[in-house]
Amino acid sequence: MKSNFILGMCLLFLVQYFVRSEWLQLILAVCAVIAFMGSVLRARTVPRIFSVLMFASGIALTAWKGQGIEAAAQGIVSNLPLLTLLVLVPLLSIPFKMGGFFDSILAYLKRYRNSPRKMFMGITGVLFFLGPILNLGSIRIVHDLLKDFRLNAAFLSKAYLIGFSTTILWSPYYAAVGVTLLYLNVSIGDYMAYGFGLAVLFLVAGNVMLGMWARKRDLETDDESGAGITAADRKRMKQLPVIIFSLMLVAIAAESLTQWSMLVLVSLLALLFPLLWVSVSKQWGLLKNHVVEYRNKSVPVMDNEIMMYISAGFFGQSLRDTSFGEGIGLFMTKLAEISFLWFALFILVAMVCVTFVGIHQVVFVTVFATQMDPAALGTTKEILAIVIMLAWSASSVLSPVNPINLLVSGLVKRSSIQIGLRDNGLYLALVSAMGIAILTIFH
Incomplete structure (x- = not known):
């Protein structure tokens, strides 16, 4: 029953994308809330805590800004394109x-x-x-x-x-x-x-x-x-x-x-x-x-992703036009003015740190990408996108609680720290340095 409901919600989103109906968007928002609530008990503890906090914050921020049901619905469904992709690609x-x-x-x-x-x-x-x-x-x-x-085992983890x-x-x-290009409005051909x-x-x-x-x-x-x-x-x-x-x-x-x-x-x-x-x-x-x-x-088996994507999208959209959101944008702009190298390193280190404590990368990208203006940062949308993706890739390998790391850890029977830091730490350090150096030159 739950699988049919999730698939039906994804198909309804595809219909709504072309119809552009406000009442269909409201129905989708209700479906997303039901899907979110249905995943609460089945999700892992850390994703559940952060997802519930982000969803509650999204409701509070939307109410604080004096926005109505339409704005809330738009925020709740903002990451449905990403969730639909995740569900249907298999x-x-x-x-x-x-x-x-x-x-x-x-x-x-x-x-x-x-x-x-x-x-x-x-x-x-x-x-x-x-x-x-x-x-x-x-x-x-x-x-x-x-x-x-x-x-x-080390060979396989590498x-x-x-x-x-x-x-x-x-x-x-x-x-x-998909989510990075969506929020930065970048064409896949250009990227x-x-x-x-x-x-x-x-x-x-x-x-x-x-x-x-x-x-x-x-x-x-x-x-x-x-x-x-x-x-x-x-x-x-x-x-x-x-x-x-x-x-x-x-x-x-x-x-x-x-x-x-x-x-x-x-x-x-x-x-x-x-x-x-x-x-x-x-x-x-x-x-x-x-x-x-x-x-x-x-x-x-997508309960964690359903919770994180819906709540992160809602929270990210609710941050728009708030002092906190503007503060994030101002901080990133000031950092980029000092040095693009420091800006890229901050994105890399920050994403690795947040994923280490169990926060999914989609949360970081949703919050930060919605508040950053590439022109104000003195770079292009494409360069900003690849900086984010470089950080996403590195953090997926290093984080001991990331699904990719956990999957490989279970398959090769080595700890998450071993396969991330010991087996692949040197490789990640090398390619991250290479990537940031190349992007700094292109920037």
């Missing part, structure tokens, strides 16, 4: 499951099971391309493929976190990019050159560092075999990057032509891509089974 994985692409990925990874450097390159490459489509599910899928390989953290920087199908460029650079840096790490531990061997790779596997692996890049290009082109929100476009593609796939393959029964599995397993 549907994109269904065609890949139906097409046998994951089996072909496994066949190729088996080929490099005795070559850590090439295995690392394979894992990070797979996560780089599948992460934007499958979100955290990509790590689970890759780990399931590798469960019989008995790979070193591969999973380096590979996935790069996707956070660039993909329009990833919620982090992509920065995001994709840095992501590729960081991916290469991670593989180079792994090569040095592997040689120090004498992990490298030359035993490779192409056994088990069929002609069908080769065909699928050639098709996979073409399909993924086609999805990216369709989203970018559609945004340019329609001027619709990228979050809405990606959500629509998540609905249309499985239908297009099955209209060609004619596997309607298999599609139904996958959709039922998605509804029963993927949607019910």
Whole structure:
């Protein structure tokens, strides 16, 4: 019942986006409040506390400013585009499951099971391309493929976190990019050159560092075999990057032509891509089974995200035109006037600190991005966006309570602090320094 309600709310949002009806917005706000309340008891303790405080603050600030129900409703639904994206994007994985692409990925990874450097390159490459489509599910899928390989735990934590953290920087199908571009009003076409460029650079840096790490531990061997790779596997692996890049290009082109929100476009593609796939393959029964599995397993585990996104959006919007919000904007402007380098470092360090105590990055971005003016900061919207995404990526790896860190920690059986600081701390320090230096030069 709850999954059907959440999916219905997301579909209603897509309708309201095009209809632009005030009464539909009020209905959506009521649905969002119901979804928020329904997630309170199931969410983790820290997200629950911060979400309830932000929602209550949003109500208090809206009332203090003398605004009515319409303003409150607008604030409550402000992050529904992001929530809709988060809920619907897992549907994109269904065609890949139906097409046998994951089996072909496994066949190729088996080929490099005795070559850590090439295995690392394979894992990070797979996560780089599948992460934007499958979100955290990509790590689970890759780990399931590798469960019989008995790979070193530190090796896996490096591969999973380096590979996935790069996707956070660039993909329009990833919620982090979507919310940042939404609040800064940045086109994905304008942003992509920065995001994709840095992501590729960081991916290469991670593989180079792994090569040095592997040689120090004498992990490298030359035993490779192409056994088990069929002609069908080769065909699928050639098709996979073409399909993924086609999805990216369709989203970018559609945004340019329609001027619709990228979050809405990606959500629509998540609905249309499985239908297009099955209209060609004619596997309607298999599609139904996958959709039922998605509804029963993927949607019910999003309580933390539902609470955080709805409350953060409401709180961020309610801060507009308040002395506190203006104070944030003034502080950031003064800091940027002193030095853009100090400004970028503050964003990085502040986001890492707040995520360390359990506050989701969407809270930080919603509060700060809604109060910052790129022109007043002396930079462009695109540079500001990539600074935020660099901080988001680093904090996702380092924070011991971030879902990405916790997932990998559970899979490789190492503590969150170990996989964040010990296994990936040097890598993060290097790429963060590289990224900030490059952005300072471009700025």
